[in-house]
Amino acid sequence: MTGIEFIKACSAIGAGLAMIAGIGPGIGQGFAAGKGAEAVGRQPEAQSDIVRTMLLGAAVAETTGIYGLIVALILLFANPFI
Amino acid sequence: MIDMTNVVDLVLEFLMQFDAKTLILAGSAIGAGLAMICGIGPGIGQGFAAGKGAEATGRNPKVMKDVISTMLLGAAVAETSGILALVVALILLFANPFVAMSASMWILSASAIACGLAMIAGIGPGIGQGFAAGKAAEGVGLRPELKGIVNRTMFLGQAVAQTTGIYALIIALILMYANPFVG
Amino acid sequence: MKMKMTNLSLETTIMVGGGVVSLVLMPFGFITANPETYILGILFGGLYSILNFKLMQVTFDKAIKMPPVQAQKYIQTRYFLRYLISGVVIYVAIINPWLNIIGVILGLIAIKISVLMSTVLFKKNVSGNEA
Numbered sequence: 001m002t003g004i005e006f007i008k009a010c011s012a013i014g015a016g017l018a019m020i021a022g023i024g025p026g027i028g029q030g031f032a033a034g035k036g037a038e039a040v041g042r043q044p045e046a047q048s049d050i051v052r053t054m055l056l057g058a059a060v061a062e063t064t065g066i067y068g069l070i071v072a073l074i075l076l077f078a079n080p081f082i
Numbered sequence: 083m084i085d086m087t088n089v090v091d092l093v094l095e096f097l098m099q100f101d102a103k104t105l106i107l108a109g110s111a112i113g114a115g116l117a118m119i120c121g122i123g124p125g126i127g128q129g130f131a132a133g134k135g136a137e138a139t140g141r142n143p144k145v146m147k148d149v150i151s152t153m154l155l156g157a158a159v160a161e162t163s164g165i166l167a168l169v170v171a172l173i174l175l176f177a178n179p180f181v182a183m184s185a186s187m188w189i190l191s192a193s194a195i196a197c198g199l200a201m202i203a204g205i206g207p208g209i210g211q212g213f214a215a216g217k218a219a220e221g222v223g224l225r226p227e228l229k230g231i232v233n234r235t236m237f238l239g240q241a242v243a244q245t246t247g248i249y250a251l252i253i254a255l256i257l258m259y260a261n262p263f264v265g
Numbered sequence: 266m267k268m269k270m271t272n273l274s275l276e277t278t279i280m281v282g283g284g285v286v287s288l289v290l291m292p293f294g295f296i297t298a299n300p301e302t303y304i305l306g307i308l309f310g311g312l313y314s315i316l317n318f319k320l321m322q323v324t325f326d327k328a329i330k331m332p333p334v335q336a337q338k339y340i341q342t343r344y345f346l347r348y349l350i351s352g353v354v355i356y357v358a359i360i361n362p363w364l365n366i367i368g369v370i371l372g373l374i375a376i377k378i379s380v381l382m383s384t385v386l387f388k389k390n391v392s393g394n395e396a
Contacts, residue, residue: 003104010108014115017198018171021121026344028129028212033325033340035133037333039140046143051325052275053139053150056380057132058325059279059318060157062347063377064121064128064164064208069352070370071118071171077359078366080175081107151384158381 007081015075021068025061032058102187106180109191114174116198117254120167123205127212128157134216138223145226152222152233156215159240163204163211163247170201170254185264193257200257203250210243275383276322280315282379287311290371303368306358310372313354317347318376 036054040047074080097105135153139146173179174197180190218236222229256262287307294303324343328336351373358369 001099003100006100006104007108007111011111014111014113017112017115018118021118021125022345022348024122024125024208025129026125026341026348027122028126028132029344030129030337030341031126032129032132032136033328034333034337036136036140036325036329037331037336039137040329041333043140043143046140047329049143049146050136050140051322051329053146053153054132054136054329055276055318055322055325056150056279056383057128057135057153057157058321059380060154060161060377061125061128061132062317062321062344063374064124064161065348066351066355066373067164067168068118068121069348070355071114071168071175073352073355073359074175074366075111075114077356079111081111154381154384 004082008079011075011079011081015072018068018072018075022065025065028061029058032061102190103181105187105191106194107178109194110174110178110180113194113196113198114171116195117167117171117174117201120201120204120208121164123208124160124164124212125208127160127209127215130209130212131157131160131215131219135219135223138220142223145223148226148229149219149223152229152236153215153219155233156218156236156240157212159237159244160208160211160215162244163207166247166251167201167204170197170251173258174198179258183261183264185261189261189263193261193263197254197257200250200253204247207243207247211240214239214243276318279376279379279383280318282382283311283315283318283376286375286378286382287372290375294365294368297365297367299365302363303365305363306365306368307372307375309354309358309364310369311375312372313351314373314376317351320347 032054036050039050100108131153135149138149174194178194180194183190214236218232221232225232287310291304291307294300294307297303324340328339328343331339355369355373358364358366
């Protein structure tokens with residue numbers, strides 16, 4: 001095994017670890033959707049306002065997953081170490 | 083049964099065949115990946131805030147704008163630990179300080195992995211601050227006239243919650259720029 | 266301006282805001298070595314982030330009518346689909362020499378900057394309605 005191959009193998013491990021970050025926004029948005037659906041069930045006439053509030057919160061939550069994705073893909077396809 | 087000392091010897095022998103720079107860079111790659119695990123925290127926290135905000139809006143649609151502004155302010159603070167982790171990961175990737183250091187390669191590559199491990203602590207502040215943001219949004223929904231006080235209390239609590247994340251950042255920065263194991 | 270703000274729906278305002286943020290970020294490209302790839306990158310990333318927001322809106326509109334447990338599952342599967350698409354977009358940005366990756370990342374967070382800035386606009390709107 002050459003040095004470059006070893007760095008590539010470790011980068012693959014690192015990329016896999018970085019992708020774990022994607023779970024967080026998934027859980028969070030799921031919780032938000034559950035609460036939102038509950039609120040609409042209780043007060044259907046406020047539906048558009050509820051969706052709006054939820055949408056803004058979820059749009060902010062989504063970026064942390066994207067950070068993890070960026071680091072993982074840089075490690076895989078634009079590795080600065082090689 | 084496998085002889086443990088034998089396994090350690092085999093692993094060390096395997097790692098010995100590479101030169102110092104290779105081991106440090108490999109450690110940095112794993113460290114950058116570990117640092118990004120921190121992204122779970124803000125994701126869960128901000129999602130919680132969004133859910134609580136939606137609930138508060140459902141209870142009283144007239145206060146939607148106040149609820150949204152409190153929720154977004156809180157969510158913006160909850161993002162901090164995710165950004166800190168990203169910064170540490172990018173330093174490890176593009177401005178790696180370990181390559182220039184002269185010390186045992188074992189210490190340097192272990193330090194690179196440890197930087198990433200330290201940043202995992204950011205999960206805690208992310209979830210906690212998101213929880214504070216959600217509860218504050220709920221409070222503003224109930225009593226919109228107290229928005230100023232609620233926001234101030236939320237920021238105070240979030241600032242205190244951030245301390246453990248800052249400790250993690252300090253440890254990572256010490257390992258990178260003032261490593262006590264070097265020299 | 267204030268009238269216009271109240272006529273547009275909040276979602277549209279934020280999508281327009283994402284475009285404006287991308288435009289504001291573009292001139293910074295001239296301090297980089299290769300301005301055109303940076304600007305193309307911001308265009309690509311900003312466009313994708315606005316489309317992503319629109320997709321999210323459609324998904325949430327649908328999910329909100331479901332029972333809570335089902336809505337949670339629906340949103341989570343849709344989130345991971347969007348995550349996959351984001352992965353493809355960032356992959357394309359990394360391997361394509363015409364797109365500067367820093368520009369693409371800035372474009373991707375343009376919609377978030379727009380969402381966070383909307384709180385400032387809200388305050389103006391609320392006080393305007395009260396007056």
